Amino acid sequence: MADELLTAEHLVKRFDDNTVLDDVSLSVKKGEVIVVVGPSGCGKSTLLRCLNALEPIQGGKITLDGEAVVYGSKNLAAIRQKIGMVFQSYDLFPHLSVLDNILLAPVKAQKRKKDEAAAEAMKLLERVGLADKAKSFPRQLSGGQKQRVAIVRALCMHPVMMLFDEVTAALDPEMVREVLDVMLNLAKQGMTMIIVTHEMQFAKAIADRVVFLENGEIIEDTDPNTFFEHPQTERAKQFLNIFSFERSKKDEKN
Template sequence: MSDELLKIDNLVKSFDGNTILDGVSLSVKKSEVVVIIGPSGCGKSTLLRCINALEPIQSGSITLDGEVIERNSKTLPALRQRIGMVFQSYDLFPHLSVLDNIVLAPCKVQKRNRDEAKQEAMALLERVGLSEKAKSYPRELSGGQKQRVAIVRALCMHPEILLFDEVTAALDPEMVREVLDVMLDLAKQGRTMLIVTHEMQFARAIADRIIFLDNGKIVEEAKPDEFFDNPKTERAKQFLNMFEFDSVKARDGLDK
């Protein structure tokens, strides 16, 4: 068996006649961190949603460790347990406390012992600095805290791969860092991760490989340093230029 954990082969997804993903092929190895970047509407979030079979696909295949991920298949819930996902909007269950949010699926889906699950949840909360919030309800947390809990909730299912869908995009700027730090920590532990983000500095720091997606196609695929310093395609250059604010100010300074 190869060390390819997730394999996407020639994935095509369209909606209302618009092609959103146009023949995307991609694989993620064990312990690899892959970051997908690209302009809004390029299909990167849709790609993650397809991996978790939240969206129907038109052709191509997605496999996790050789098992096909398919909508409406009997094995889907079991496969989804092996894939952790964190969304952009706060997706915590508002009627459950932080701790219950985390242990709900381990107890009800994996039928694990409640005390054991709670112990693990507390240890994970401790690790993201939120152990004192265990009894709080989601509405009492800040955006950054909610996202950290959402990450812990995904981790507690012992997933083999984690999908992050722009998890900091809805956060106030001062809360972005605390969430990204948790993700960096996960990368250090050797977790397999597939991340969609707009945080370029972070992408560079965390990624083993960058995928640049535009108009539903993979335009460029490279090591982070290579991609950010020396993008090969015109599209990637244009895209990266959009994040260049500092140079303008520096030039202003020189003009003086």
């Protein structure tokens, strides 16, 4: 149990009377890539948002690297620096250039030297193929480029783990690929990640573990092979059928 980076125990999240997460427990080992799948509204995004305390929880406990993650606590900013998060909608700051977007948190929150952080930012931008966009503003970028910058912005804080909340859901298919490739590379380098996605092929390729969430409960938590080839629950089978049906329809058209 020593190598567990993040644990969530018996999380309960309610919006008024609506229980979104119902006794969810999840633990992530260092270097592990967990993909969370499930139908819309099952609580996937809420789960991620609870993990870095963007949402208050009504029950349970979250621990990162031995420290409790508590909504509204004094050291929350410091804890969040360790968790990189990328959102579905483009969350770049529109009034700042790409480089300034990346440098804001390292310079203001971590009090790092601007030159040193900028050098690292440029190196990371180069790695995702966007070094020439450093001076551009977010509105001049495509959706896929924005998401890659958002990933770089999170990485520049040296997080111990990353959360991805349907980061390709708003993108054109071609741009999806370039973002997913960046994430695959991160996985290869050993980054600990929790990924919420609807890209099943990608999930199969990147996941060490797949968590299937429905109605706020984890009903399968297993390796990708078992999940995609031999799902244990009827509900997971139904869910996966939806995707294979969609795929065969596209095949016919082509």
